[in-house]
Every structure is written in structure tokens, then in C-alpha cells.
Amino acid sequence: MTAEWHEDAELVRCTRNGDRTAFAELVRRYGNAAYATALTYVHNREDAQDIVQDAFIAAYCKLVQLREPRQFGSWLRSIVRTRALEWLRRARTLRLAFDATEATQVELANASAKGFAAARESEELWEAVYGLPEKYREVVLMYYLNDFSYREIADFMGLRETTVNGRLSQSRMKLKGQLSPEETEGLTMNRAHVEKKVEETVAKIAREELHETIPLGDTENVVLFCGIEADIEICQAEGENVILTGSKASIGFTEEEAKKSVAGIRILSDQVENYLESGPHPGEYFWGVTEKDGKAVPITQRIPEQWKLPGEVARGTSFEPTELFPEMATWEKETVRIVKEALGRATRLTVIRERIDDVTLSPAAYTEELHRAFALKYSTQGIVYGSRGRVDLVVAIPARKTITVLSKGRDRIRAWGLRSNVNVVHGGDTEVADIEGDVCLLNTPVREAKGVRGRFFQGHYEFGATEESDDGTKIRRVGILESAIRDLTGEITLDLGRVNLTAADLHGKVTIRNRFGATRFHLNRHEQGSRYRIHADSGEVIVFLKGELSTELTVTVHTLCGHLKLDALRGTSRNRHFAQGLISSSTVTVPMPLMERDRTSDLVVTTRDGDVTIEKMI
8 A cells, every 4th residue: 555545544634624735635636536436337528527526525525424534535436436326317327226236237337338438539449448347347447547556446446456456357358458558548548637626616615523422311212303404324323322423514705604604503402392392493494585676585484483393293194185186195194103203202403503594606606516515596597596504414323212304305314224213204315224123204205225124114295396398388297206125024115106116025014005106016035924015006017026926926916997917927827817897807826705815815916007017037
């Protein structure tokens, strides 16, 4: 390892103490390595540079979350990979497969790389490089786009040096001599140029670190409310206290202005007898913007005077059906009961400002880099306006407690490795993993949920925004969410409006209602006693049965007028298939009354006019 590598910890320490020149050195040192990682996934140089810039700015704001400063490089790489995959999801180059396997990521990267390869002078070379499997491709790009030694590449990628050497050797063999000296020079010339933009953006940001220990006393519940934009990570704490770490950040025209803005963000805590009555700590919440006399005027909300708990808790549902669509009634009674119980006696945590700190910027000053780090609320041709400031918060919770996050729909929330219960109300981008407790998500979308060993309840009813064509002749739905759940065991209930859902390895009492989104249900094995119920209105349902499950399970399919393709169930000795007019098609082991079939079948799929396909996986 070079001497420079040993300096990483010192550069991180200096950056955390406010030395921006130290962070500039980290950007210079790792810019090309991060760029090589980004190019492993995305299709052109400009997009890769945007990803790298975003990753460095995110790293700057979240630097307190780096637990081992000497590992800055590998930590940065994980941020780049996450940002690159998010870019691919947004670009929708290919549908992101449920399990995000290495093979799937390679397919995404290969597809997105075609435009990049075609635009290069050495088209055949770039196509050859992008034809390599991901693990070889990144090593090749790392080697030729950076000045790292094998050892430095190994440290950045979290590999052994011998592994790097072997992958590079294999890559050269696979490329079959296409890396001539001229082509090598062509690769080398395509390096990143991100230092200036990152430095300009960081110069507008002030940050302040958070380290707090909060005793819970005899309370079992923790309630967190963020009155400003937040990135929240919930993890396990040893001991009996809540540990808060993280950073708060804000922007300003000058360093002094930015620092003053950061100082106005406060984190408050205490115990309350009834959170339903108290609400969060006093402060002011930025709700939006209106325009008056040609000027932007903030819409604010005083907390707690004007603050009301989400109406779901009072009504018992997140979505009230109209008389026109009574079938839209939700299944949230138990979810709301659990959330309401957690909002009783509790330790109260609030991230808030006493007064809104708003900012007006010109479009020129509000750069793309700054926009991706701090999304303001309002813009016209002349101004960009909004409330500034955000927090990146790690909340460590003791075992056997319950944490409830009350969000405003924009926060990013990740809970992992817990022996506690988690509730989220109106969450934004949410992920949960490895939870030995219950998870209740009230009107909250999920990007991914895996490894939950308690009850899992989710409701989410946003149907996507609408978009009108330029000539005003057509309005269409846009913005459907991609969601994946896997490896869940227990009582599992999902009630969704319109989500493209992929589910696999679910066991126990499983009920999925996905009204208008596509549902892909993978059943790799069947545990005795597990029951699966899938309901849709017009959403497509595809069930994948592995191995002999198509002959071992009892399956019932009902549809009013959807198209059925049940090839996996045809010709089996145990199942018998018959139709009842337009009303239903059923596959069962023995004839029996309709309700008895539904009660005893292992798998029941019911749709109004959605298509149903049951396929056999080999």
C-alpha cells in the first residue's frame, strides 16, 4: 500500500474538521477510480461524471457515517455503485430484476453501454470491454483509467491483490489482444474531470456533525419526526440508549451564510405520555410555495399548533374510496392499530427549525450538482426557491423497542440488522433488511424488503402522476414504482394501488393485493402450512413455480374476464382444470365447493380483468 493510501484517514479527519482542501485531495485521488466504477454501469461519459460528482457530494455530506476513515476509497465505491444503479432504474434501460444479481447488473450495464461504445472512435475496443462480465470490466476500466497499482485497486474494490491480478489477466485473454498501445492510450485519455464541479458545489455547503446519546428511561417506543429533508438509517444499538450520529448540511451564498443556516437545524428529544396528543417539538415546517405579486411566498406550518397526525391514524385507512369506486377500500385496520399503539407513551425525537430558512437562487447559481444534493421546491424561469438544509441521520435503536418514523414523503429511509420493530408513515424511498421484528409501512413505498422474520404489513396507494401530451389530447399515468420483496417469513400483507412488484421466497400467511400494477410471484419452495393469496383488479399476475411445485401445490385461479395462461398446470396427474363460464377458472386436486376451494388451496389468484400466467421454472 502506498504512503498516499495511509493518508486517507488524516484527510478524512481534516475534512470533518472543516478543511475543504483535504476533501479536494480525496476527490483528486479517487476521481478516476470512481469514474471507472460508474462506467461499469452507465452508457456514456457525461452520465458517469454526473454520478461521480453526486457520489462525492453525498460522501462529503455523510462523512460522519464512514466508520473506518482508512477505507474511504471502498466506501466511496459503494456510494458510486448505488448511485449508478439508481440512475439505471430512473433511465429504465431494462427492467431491474428482483434480486439485483450480478448477472442482472451486467445486463443493465451492457444494454446502457451500447450508445457509449458506438460513440467512441475505437468502437470495437469499447464493445469488447463492455462485453466482459462486470467483475472483469471494472478491473480493466480501473487499471486503464487510473494510475492505481494492483494493491490500490484491490483496496478500492475490497478484493485481494491476487484476485485483481487474475481478473486483469483473464480480461486480457478475453480481449484477445485488442488492447494495442494506441487503444490503451485511447482508454487512458477518457479520464474523469470532476474536481472543479465538486469543489464549486462543496464550497456552497456547510456541514456540522451530530453525536448524541438519548436515554429511553422506561419507554418502549421511539418516534422520529423530521421537519426538513432527511436521509435516515436505522440500525441496532448495544445497550439501552438511542445513539444518534450523522450530519446536518445546508447551502449559502457565502460560507458564513451556510454555517448560520446549519446552526438553525435542531435535534430535540424528551419523553411524552401520549405522542398522539403532543405531536413533535415546536418548530416550523416548509410545506410549499405560492406566488404573490410576482414573488415567491413560502407556505409554512407551525409545529405542533397546526400539525396534525396523518389522517390515516384517525380514519383507520390511508385511502378513502369514493362512492364511484367502493372496491378501493383498504385492508389497513391492523396496520393502523399497530402504528397508533406506538404513538402512545414514547421517547420523542424531532429534527426541526424554529423558523424556516428559505433561499432564492438564480437558475445559474442553482447548478445541477446542487439540485441533486438539495432539491428546492419552486422554480420559474427567473428564480429557484425553497427551504434549505438536510440531515443525514443514523439512529441506533436498542433491541426489543419500536421505532416509528413520521415522514413527509420525501425522506429516504433504510432499516437493517434490527432486533426491533419498525413503523414508517408516509415514507419516501424505503428499504428494510434483516429485521427480527415487525415491520409496518403505512402509505409507504418499498424499493426492497428482505430478511424480515416478524409480521410485515405494507400499504401504498399512489397511482402515479399524470402527464398531458403537448397538444392536450392525451393524459397518461407515469411514475410507477418498482418494488421487490424476498425472504420474508410470517404474516405478510401487502395492499398496493399501482406498483410493479416482484416477490420471492415468502412463507407463512401471504396476502398480496396489487390493484393495477404487475405482480411477479416466485415460489422456489413451499413450507408446510404456508398459504398464498394474490388479488388484482386489472394488474397482470405472473406466478413462477419451481421444479415439481406445479404438481405438488393446489392452485385456484379466479378471473372475471382476464386472459389465463396456465400451461404449468396442464397435463399434471394431480390437478384437474375446468372453467365456469366467464366467471372463474380453477385448478384443484379434487372437486369441491368454491369457498372450500379458496380456503384449502395453497395458492389462490383472483383478478377482475387482469391476465394471469403460471409458469414452471426449471
